[in-house]
Amino acid sequence: MSNEEFDRMVAALEARYQDKHPSLARRTAGLALLGYTGLAFFLLSGAVLAALCVLWVVNAPSWLSIKIGLVLGIPSLLVTWAIIRGLWVKLEAPEGMPVKRQDAPGLFEMIDEISREAGGVKFDVVLLTGDLNAAVSQVPRLGVFGWYKTYLVIRIPLIDSTSPEEFKAILAHEFAHLSHQHGRLGSWLYRLRASWSKVMDSLAEGGAPRPVLAFINWFWPRFNASAFVLSRSQEYQADAFAAKVTSPGDIATALQRIVVNARNLDDVFWSDITRETASRPAPPEDVIHRMHAFLGNPSDHLLTRRWLSGALACKTNTQDTHPGLTDRLGALGVPASTEVFPPLPARRASDAFLDPAIAATARDHFSLRWHHGVGDY
Numbered sequence: 001m002s003n004e005e006f007d008r009m010v011a012a013l014e015a016r017y018q019d020k021h022p023s024l025a026r027r028t029a030g031l032a033l034l035g036y037t038g039l040a041f042f043l044l045s046g047a048v049l050a051a052l053c054v055l056w057v058v059n060a061p062s063w064l065s066i067k068i069g070l071v072l073g074i075p076s077l078l079v080t081w082a083i084i085r086g087l088w089v090k091l092e093a094p095e096g097m098p099v100k101r102q103d104a105p106g107l108f109e110m111i112d113e114i115s116r117e118a119g120g121v122k123f124d125v126v127l128l129t130g131d132l133n134a135a136v137s138q139v140p141r142l143g144v145f146g147w148y149k150t151y152l153v154i155r156i157p158l159i160d161s162t163s164p165e166e167f168k169a170i171l172a173h174e175f176a177h178l179s180h181q182h183g184r185l186g187s188w189l190y191r192l193r194a195s196w197s198k199v200m201d202s203l204a205e206g207g208a209p210r211p212v213l214a215f216i217n218w219f220w221p222r223f224n225a226s227a228f229v230l231s232r233s234q235e236y237q238a239d240a241f242a243a244k245v246t247s248p249g250d251i252a253t254a255l256q257r258i259v260v261n262a263r264n265l266d267d268v269f270w271s272d273i274t275r276e277t278a279s280r281p282a283p284p285e286d287v288i289h290r291m292h293a294f295l296g297n298p299s300d301h302l303l304t305r306r307w308l309s310g311a312l313a314c315k316t317n318t319q320d321t322h323p324g325l326t327d328r329l330g331a332l333g334v335p336a337s338t339e340v341f342p343p344l345p346a347r348r349a350s351d352a353f354l355d356p357a358i359a360a361t362a363r364d365h366f367s368l369r370w371h372h373g374v375g376d377y
Contacts, residue, residue, distance in 0.1 A: 001217070001221040003318070005221075006221060006224075006225060006318060007317075007318050009221065009222070009225040010225050010228055010229055010318050013225055013226060013229045014229050014232075017229065021230070021233055024226065024229060024230050024233070025230060027226055028223070028226040028227050028230050031219070031222055031223040031226055031227075032196070032223060032227075034219065034223075035196065035219055035223055038215050038219060039083055042079055042083055042211065042212050042215070043079075043080055043083045043084070045076070045079075046076040046077065046078075046079035046080035046083070047076075047080045049072060049073070049076040050073050050074075050076040050077040050080060053068065053069040053072055053073030053076065054069065054073060056068070056069060057069040057073075079211075079212060082212065083212065092139070093137070093139045093149070093151065094127060094129070094135075094137045094139075094151050094153050095127075095129070096127030096128050096129040096153060097127060097128045097129075097361075097362055097365050097366075098125060098126065098127055099126045099127070099128055099154075099358070103355065103358050104353060104354050104355060104358055106352060106353045106354070106355075107126075107154075107353040107354060108126075110164075110168055110171070110353060111123070111126070111152070111171070114168065114171055114172050114175050114245060115175065117172070117175075117241075117244075117245050118172070118175040118176060118178070118179035118241070119179045121175050121178045121179050122150070123136075123150050123151065123152040124149050124150050124151065125149070125150075125151045125152070126151075126152045126154065127151055127152070127153050127154065128154055128155075128156055128362045128366075129153055129154070129155050129156065129366070130155065130156055130157070130288055130366035130369065130370065131155050131157065135153045135174060136150065136151070136152060136153070136174040136175070136177055136178060137150075137151040137153055139151070150178065152171075152174070154171075156288060156291075156292075156350075156359075156362055156363065156366060157261070157265065157288075157291055157295060158170070158258070158349075159348070159349045159350040159353065159354065160291070160292050160295050160296075160348055160349075160350045161257065161261050161295040161348070162254060162257060162345065162348070162349045163250075163253075163345030163346070163347065163348070163349060164345075164347065164349045164352040164353065165246050165247070165250040166246075166250055166251075166253055166254035166257060166345070166349070167254070167349035167352075167353070168245065168246050168250070168349075169242040169243070169245065169246040169247075169250040169251040169254050170242070170251075170254050170258075172241055172242040172244075172245040172246065172251075173238045173239060173241065173242040173251065174238070175241070176234075176237060176238035176241035176242065177234065177238055179241070193224070193227040193228070193231060196220075196223065196224075196227075197224070200216055200220045200224075228318065228321060231321040232316075232321050232322075232323060235321060235322050235323055235328075236323065236328070236331050239251055239255075239328055239331060239332060240331070240332075243332055248332040248333055248334055249334065251332060252328075252329055252332050252334040253342045255325060255328060255329070256308060256311075256325070256329075256341065256342070257342065259307060259308060259311040259325060260299060260304050260307050260308060260341065261295065261299075263303075263307040264299045264303070264304075264307070265291070265294075265295075267303070267307075268294075268299070268300075268303075269290075269291060269294050273287060273290075282371075283370070283371050284367075284371065285367055285368060285371045286367050287367050287370050287371070288362075288363040288364075288366045288367040288370065289363050289364075289367060292350075292363060296344070296348070297344075298343070298344055304341050305338045305339075305341075308338045308341060309338045311325045312324075312325055312326045312336050312338065313326075314326075
């Protein structure tokens with residue numbers, strides 16, 4: 001299916017299921033069940049046919065049984081193997097520096113508070129990493145069959161550049177994706193789409209037989225489009241939950257600050273580091289410490305307006321389940337403007353939620369990782 005066809009399918013689903021989230025969730029769940037059924041059919045059919053061919057050759061060896069065994073048995077075995085390999089595709093767990101409750105009691109108190117609001121969402125691991133933004137990552141131990149291990153990933157530049165309220169709003173948004181804010185079915189489907197995406201890619205690239213590919217080419221665009229529209233609506237719901245936990249202004253400011261800081265880091269900070277590294281025999285060993293200091297200074301006003309204007313001009317499309325910034329602000333009831341950008345927070349979230357020693361250790365850790373990998377951290 002072409003990108004244009006997928007766009008039209010998404011647009012039709014959005015129009016059909018506007019304000020009908022339960023119906024859309026049921027449709028998506030039905031397609032997911034159909035996907036399981038289809039793969040189970042091909043898996044069992046291939047396994048049974050391969051086993052019958054082997055039994056025939058073993059019990060009644062002849063020129064005919066061997067020929068039919070080769071013609072039917074080997075392709076059936078390949079079908080079975082391709083599906084098993086696709087279903088058990090491994091999703092990599094995020095990497096980072098684990099943080100324990102005793103290391104950051106303020107952070108975990110805030111996590112517990114949001115968890116209560118979100119209906120008891122729990123995380124198996126909390127990680128600090130070196131790039132911008134925050135994320136929830138669920139790694140299924142059993143592929144599309146689930147049994148998820150849940151990670152809360154907190155980026156050092158994010159917690160270094162936002163106010164405590166903004167940071168709390170960002171985490172609340174991530175919590176919502178795992179909470180009953182989406183409903184049990186919606187939360188499961190939100191997680192399932194990522195797993196199915198990996199499986200479909202694995203099957204398509206692994207030389208799956210034509211019947212399997214035909215099923216994939218029919219099923220995946222329809223399931224993906226339905227799950228995409230559901231995920232898009234859940235992004236708005238997650239923003240609304242974040243606004244409830246903090247305020248519409250906090251989540252709106254956080255969204256704008258992430259946009260500006262990402263461009264500021266890319267266009268200014270990392271450009272300066274790249275030039276410095278090119279003129280030195282070795283890259284610097286304190287790059288995340290420098291980033292911490294950099295984020296404590298206001299960005300250039302004209303550049304800020306340009307970056308924010310560009311972000312506000314981006315239209316919501318099918319390249320990302322996240323709506324465009326203008327649409328997200330509009331849903332929160334916050335005017336989209338490049339004229340007023342919030343000043344630097346009086347207190348950073350890292351000062352509020354991380355022990356100074358833990359924060360320094362994390363900056364040391366990711367600075368050295370960047371130093372040794374020259375950018376891979």
